[in-house]
Amino acid sequence: MEVDECxxxxxxxxxxxxEMRKKQQQALEEAYDEDDGMPGGAQRVQCAQQ
Known part of the structure; x- marks a missing residue:
């Protein structure tokens, strides 16, 4: 390999x-952040009955 290509x-x-502990902590924080984006927190929605 030529020096110009390095x-x-x-x-x-x-x-x-x-690094694994950091990755696990980051995954937990991202999961909590997803809940924060929903109005009123994470809530389950039930289907309307017909």
């Missing part, structure tokens, strides 16, 4: 356990 990068050590 890109310089920096590698960092990763703590996988910490």
């Amino acid at each position: 890109e310089e990068t920096t590698l960092h050590d990763v703590n996988m356990e910490e």
Whole structure:
């Protein structure tokens, strides 16, 4: 490979356990955020009877 075709990068050590905890926490926060977007909070709607 020629030098012109390369890109310089920096590698960092990763703590996988910490990253998984962060991902789980973020998923929980996103689930709560979805509830906040609904008027009156998350409520179930029942079908009208005919």
